[in-house]
Amino acid sequence: MKCSEVKNMDIVKVRVGDSVFETNKSLLLGECEYFRALYRSGMVECHQEEIHVRNLKAQGFLIMLAVANGERPILNDEEILEAIECAAFFQAESLARHLQDLLNSNNCLLMYQVSATFGLLGLHEMSAQFIRNMYRDLQEDLKKLPQELAEHVESLVPSAFVAVGSHSTCSVDELPLAATRTVCYLDEYDEEWKVLTALPMEASTSLAALTVLDNRLYVVGGVHGVDKRPVDASFCYDVVTNTWSLLPGPRQPRYNFTLIGIESCLYAIGGESGRTTMSSVEKYNVVTKEWTFAAPLPRPVAGVACTKAMSRIFVCLWKPMETNEIYEYIPNQDMWVLVSTLLKHQSYGHCMVAHRDNLYVIRNGPQDDFLRCLMDCYNITTGQWTSMPGHYGNSKGALFTSVVRGDSVFTLNRTMTMEYTITGNMWKPFNQVKGFPRNGSVWTFLLRIPKERKEVTVS
Template identity: 25%
Template sequence: MSRAQQQQPPPPPRPEERSSPDELEDEKEEEVVQIRLGDRSFPVCKRKLLEQSAYFRALYRSGMREAAEPEVQQLRGGLSAAGLELVLDFINTSCLRRLERQEGGEPPLLDELVEAASYLQVTPLLRRLRSQVRLDNCLELRQLAQIYGLQELEEACLHFMGGHFHQVLRRPEARPHLLLPSALRLQLKERRMKGAAALVALGNFIGAPSAPGRPPLEDLPCAMLRYDEGARRWLVLPSDLPADLANVRGYGSAVLDNYLFIVGGYRITSQEISAAHCYNPCLNEWSQMASMNQKRSNFKLLAVGGKLYAIGGQSLSNVECYNPEHDWWNFVASLPSPLAEFSACECKGKIYVMGGYTTRDRNLNILQYCPTLDSWTNFELCDIHIRKQQMLSVEETIYIVGGCIHELGSNQKPGQNEDMLTVQSYNTATREWLYLKENTSKSGLNLTCTLHNDGIYILSRDLTLSTSLEHRVFLKYNIFSDSWESLRHFPTFGQNILVCSMYLPNII
């Protein structure tokens, strides 16, 4: 016996649900039609039935034998009584109150409902379903929309799932029969990248203009800005950042599936932390994720193969991997030894670590981590010592930005190049180093940068100001022409600034 055939007649309405005297009088004046399915009969207002069901409108106008008895309509076919009852309840009440999942009760009968609504062509109900998409029904609704050719409902489901991608991945209800196919995963990721990429800056800003209707930035513990490339100016990105991100330093940051993750770090007044926060630009909201197993600061957070890797930290060699599908962290293969002031990036699906210091000496090994093998190898020995660089990659080329370079065997002092902003490249296929054009801006230390469109955008601290606040010089290095472009000065003072590239929806 099917689920629909097992449905029992609905209980009589509670007193508070019964119609008022005026409503009862109106109902007497309305012509009521009995819709019969099998041995069950359902009363429905004929006027509402004709208004909302294209099936019955066509039936009554057809002059067919089925319309000869307008007071009773017999339905034949494979419709379930439960689905028909839900549809007629909507026609009578214009609401979907019985579609909500009751706590501890059975899930709503979406398949029976969509089948009956599609068969009877109740367009208002099918249109209403587009606003009823939620985490607990989005996958099933999309499947039903595909079965019955409901393109607008399918689009609403895809839009919702794209905006809540990681939450959809980790839904326990999605297993095992509603696991996301790989093609659908790719489609949802692509939807998250719709529109143009935008530069986003996060930090404790002072002196920048505030967005209309929002408090001044100096009244906010932390704020976000976005860069308008056409007007060449920074604008406030209205977003309510978590208060516990204020004054967190030494954190790791990475963009995965167009989510910005801020993980770990330390507060000036307390010890290291393991908390993880995530910004979703599709919804313009922050949420807290599972914390790392290890408290860590001054580490590297990288997105590789749909996961996050937290590498090392202050006196740490262990590495953790975050899986958004399960919202948990687990330890993977550790670094060969703890490193300080090292640099790292993802390149062609692998992680590369350069420079820094071991507990005894300078690290001259380029380390490579393979996620599929969960192992570290010494990729190559480096003839220069680098530290505090920012590393980015395009295809097989790694770009090393800023930091301190010490050429081994030379007479240069280790600090001689610290005030020069340089960009180098290292090709992981040919293992060739290129020393690219320098910039006279100071300093190469304590900068933040990101890949964006055709270049590396850099916020570099201007050391000539006698202030504890970080006034930034805004630069662009074009990776194709090996040239620098000085953009407008960053319009504000601030601390602990991060710049990244994300896809922002047009509504923001």
């Protein structure tokens, strides 16, 4: 059989409404449970020249094919509605995940209601949580939804702003003196920092890497003492059961590295070992509990600025002189790809956070001024950079603790917790409460904390 004949056998025609699409059969089988079930059944439809799909609009199917082919289209409200219907009908996993990535304050109510109508449960729950996180801004609009939908949102708990200071490991004898070795969260109603849990004695947050994946906190690496002996073990905190578990450490012991989680995997990026800066990257599968090496960074780096946007991993690397390079990690190809370059006089990106499809690169001000940071925004959809006007106060490294929730950015230091609202090309100060009373570096993140907990105020 000729190659061209084999290729033709893999082409299938699908009629949706008045439109006919020629597409790859293996693509449909890989993306849609509907087509997998159809071809497993041996029904007469799968032997016909065309497969007819009724009661769907062609635009939704076209969007599904685009996402299946690796595109990430930004959708308007009408396209979202048709895409949700299509994702639910065909049980299209990639399209459902893409819709989750598109959630924002402008479309979350639409996604929540429409996903409930068509039974797209993953998107429904993620939309509900997103709305709960932005309840202050959306509560009036929420009242316009059916009562059962509004009540479901109100039954959820918002993601809390959580912080932990920099602590080395602790012995039994030192434990009574280690009262500050606690993970704490901000009670926004009382405007107080409260204790969530104590760190395990064997855990170090000094030059460690912390991240949250699937509402679990991971503490990996770190050092013992002033001679910077690496901590071999890793730790996982389950906020629902209020328990810590011990996990294996990376194959290459490291500290001062970056940890980020996506799709049931943790990525330990760069860092130091034996006072040598590394480019190596390791991936931890939370299901198999195994570490494996991934593609290394283009060059060695410690404490690299890294963030997640639309389920994609980005890092900001420095390259003398005065060059900031944005790289994206492509998991299915295991490679780092240069996305864009930013040139700024005497200034490098030290922190990076994401909001929607925007990357905010926070960099030092003129002449290495870290008290007046500058900020640039890179849009991963359009590929355009925007310089944000003015300076941003960075007293004691507050901006380097930035965490995004909804349309808000939380920053933190010992003297104050500041909430900004992201609006247009600015971060506008919105609210200020008491700071986090810990010395040294501070790690911040978001966790959904169950309602039934005994509260302990931080002193």
